[in-house]
Amino acid sequence: MIRLYDSARGSVVPLDPRDEGAVSIYLCGPTVYDLPHLGHGRHALVWDTLRRWLTFGGLAVRFVSNVTDIDDKIIARADAEHVGEDEITATYEAAWWDALDALGVARPDATPHATAYVDQMIALIERLLALDVAYECEDGIYFDVSRVADYGLLAGQPLESLRAGARVESNPDKRSPLDFALWKNAKFAEPSWSSPFGSGRPGWHTECVVMSLGLLGDDFDLHCGGLDLKFPHHENERAQAVALGRPFARHWAHHGWVMVGGEKMSKSLHNFTSLTDLLAQTDARAYRLLVLRSHYRSPIEVSPATVADAERALARLDALARRFALPALAGEGLEVASGVVWGDEGLALYETVEAAMEDDLDTPSAVAALFEAATRANALADEGATARATELAAALNACCGALGLRLIGDESALDAETLRLVTRRDQARAQREWAVADRYRDDLVARGWVVEDGPGGTVVRRA
RNA sequence: GGCGGCGUGGCCGAGUGGUUAGGCAGGGGCCUGCAAAGCCCCGUACUCCGGUUCGAAUCCGGACGCCGCCUCCA
Known part of the structure; x- marks a missing residue:
């Protein structure tokens, strides 16, 4: 317990x-x-x-x-x-x-x-x-x-x-x-x-x-x-x-x-930022990650810098979700461990996270374990140990879900013009016309996409 | 005045008697047509002064600084 x-x-x-x-x-x-x-x-x-x-x-x-x-x-x-x-x-x-x-x-x-x-x-x-x-x-x-x-x-x-x-x-x-x-x-x-x-x-x-x-x-x-x-x-x-x-x-x-700024945020001190304002300009999941990264009984300093830091950290987890095509969890319903197939690598991660969480809700340690697992899953995949990497990534996703942290890996549906640019870029690259390919990449970036080269060609995601 | 908490590397933020927290940023390398993503390596921190100890960021005492509750407040 x-x-x-x-x-x-x-x-x-x-x-x-x-x-x-x-x-x-x-x-x-x-x-x-x-x-x-x-x-x-x-x-x-x-x-x-x-x-x-x-x-x-x-x-x-x-x-x-x-x-x-x-x-x-x-x-x-x-x-x-x-x-x-x-x-x-x-x-x-x-x-x-x-x-x-x-x-x-x-x-x-x-x-x-x-x-x-x-x-x-x-x-x-x-x-x-x-x-x-x-x-x-x-x-x-x-x-x-x-x-x-x-x-x-x-x-x-x-x-x-x-x-x-x-x-x-x-x-x-x-x-x-x-x-x-x-x-x-x-x-x-x-x-x-x-x-x-x-x-x-x-x-x-x-x-x-x-x-x-x-x-x-x-x-x-x-x-x-x-x-x-x-x-x-x-x-x-x-x-x-x-x-x-x-x-x-x-x-x-x-x-x-x-x-x-070192002082308690409160209505009476008039130093508050409304949650509504924050959520209008920030990925809500980044705020959750920011909260999870400190212990619940400790004070946390919230500033544009710490929120931006959390956003970049979250991007690393999303990149993992993208690489392993992980399903988005932590939606409407609450996740339950009994439905998860862990595997050896995954079980070790879960046990680490569990030990942390059961110890007075030590979410900072749990999050640290998740990031270590992310590095390990990527490394395993780089080495070609696909099955173990996939298993670990899935377990990581399950643990994130247990903490309410939804990882988003699937790309948003592409509009026709974006799809056209992606196809043209892949054609240019196939013909080793780098300057042409780079021009299509610039066009995509200008349209708000981050462009990556995957095994199957150009992959884009929202910046 | 009473009670309680905190002071960690460029930043955020854990930890707690001896071995890498983790993230972000930064540097170097690998990979890549170039990138991105990813991987590897790197900084060697713990407010100060005493004390205990073979050994302290970690325990004890003191100093300084900061924050909070004792009033509405997540």
């Missing part, structure tokens, strides 16, 4: 699923009030990789990721643009899925929306009130963090220490600055739901408890998300479950940030 760094334990431990052969994962999804940025892209890619890998290994993965569609920022944006909240959430949720589809991120098995779970959230808050773990203030209902004995588990700090660092609290009614809103009473012209404790809307930390436990059940396996959600969001989710006496996530995993 895969070993993962568990944020609650502070160490790498084997994943210990509740049900044998199955893994239940909850991923905190986006608040849809703006275009997704590169950090969201990494978030989606990292956990898509984990999901794909576990699935590849034969586990039945149930992957749930929510969409937060009621929130202060959504309301603020709707106000600023003089449109309804519905319009904001519809626009940006569509942008979210468009971007993830482009990245080749598989859709979750379920994508619960907060607004569809308000009734359950109200019920949860009522129970917390009944247990006296929640209390009422002028502006809403708050959770009393002092009622959870091990509050601070995920933060890695005891309650007192957290309290000492808390900033000046604007709400004097709260018993502790760390207490968080379960329910916010309705203000003028805000979306609201009626409840036993008045009209209002749920606080952010409640939705994920209700939806994760509701869809995956008590004691589900893995709760993951960005490092910035560890505290207070995940801490607070957990606090509610603990207060209710319900076993929550068995494991916690968090990924690191996308950095820009």
Whole structure:
């Protein structure tokens, strides 16, 4: 079984699923009030990789990721643009899925929306009130963090220490600055739901408890998300479950940030690049490769230079796919290892990749093994060991597919004019009329093709 | 103030007590009509200062620098 760094334990431990052969994962999804940025892209890619890998290994993965569609920022944006909240959430949720589809991120098995779970959230808050773990203030209902004995588990700090660092609290009614809103009473012209404790809307930390436990059940396996959600969001989710006496996530995993110029990319720092913009000018697979080349818990620096570097590295793998006519994998469905015929060379590669992946999702090592295999497959083919080379190349492709990395080897269909130039060039070369052949090559290059001489004559691919 | 992380060759980025990470870029060679793709070879890195050790980029102590969480945030 895969070993993962568990944020609650502070160490790498084997994943210990509740049900044998199955893994239940909850991923905190986006608040849809703006275009997704590169950090969201990494978030989606990292956990898509984990999901794909576990699935590849034969586990039945149930992957749930929510969409937060009621929130202060959504309301603020709707106000600023003089449109309804519905319009904001519809626009940006569509942008979210468009971007993830482009990245080749598989859709979750379920994508619960907060607004569809308000009734359950109200019920949860009522129970917390009944247990006296929640209390009422002028502006809403708050959770009393002092009622959870091990509050601070995920933060890695005891309650007192957290309290000492808390900033000046604007709400004097709260018993502790760390207490968080379960329910916010309705203000003028805000979306609201009626409840036993008045009209209002749920606080952010409640939705994920209700939806994760509701869809995956008590004691589900893995709760993951960005490092910035560890505290207070995940801490607070957990606090509610603990207060209710319900076993929550068995494991916690968090990924690191996308950095820009040495600083965390974030909306509040205004240093973000939208994923939508990146994907408009870059091969999405290059971003996936860039993400895979660093460890998920490390920060990654994303810049035009690092993206270009990844694009060139990807070109090397695509060239291999072209040479061995490998089929494009990692499409709509998730790949499964049991369907792969490895062969000796391939099995050695798979075992190397597997060892890396099972060691806390060590994708950099896995990718290194893939590149080494690419060199070896090419070398074998150069030596004439065609069968072994082909077998290794196929295994490499299967491993890439397992990581969600789609290699593209087949050439795009050629238009008539391109086909004509290719034929003319081959004729000229057959007659050793090099100057003429070179002129046709120049024409092809001018039309956006890269020209290579293969065993069967001119081969072109898009530049 | 509390807690945590990081500092690796031109760049990106792993690793972790002794043997090549990997990629990109660069140099040399092979192949090619010339290219492209591919293969082979090359740089010999680990912030600084002490310490432990036969041996440290890797462990310990200290210094310096950087980043993050403690507030919304992937």
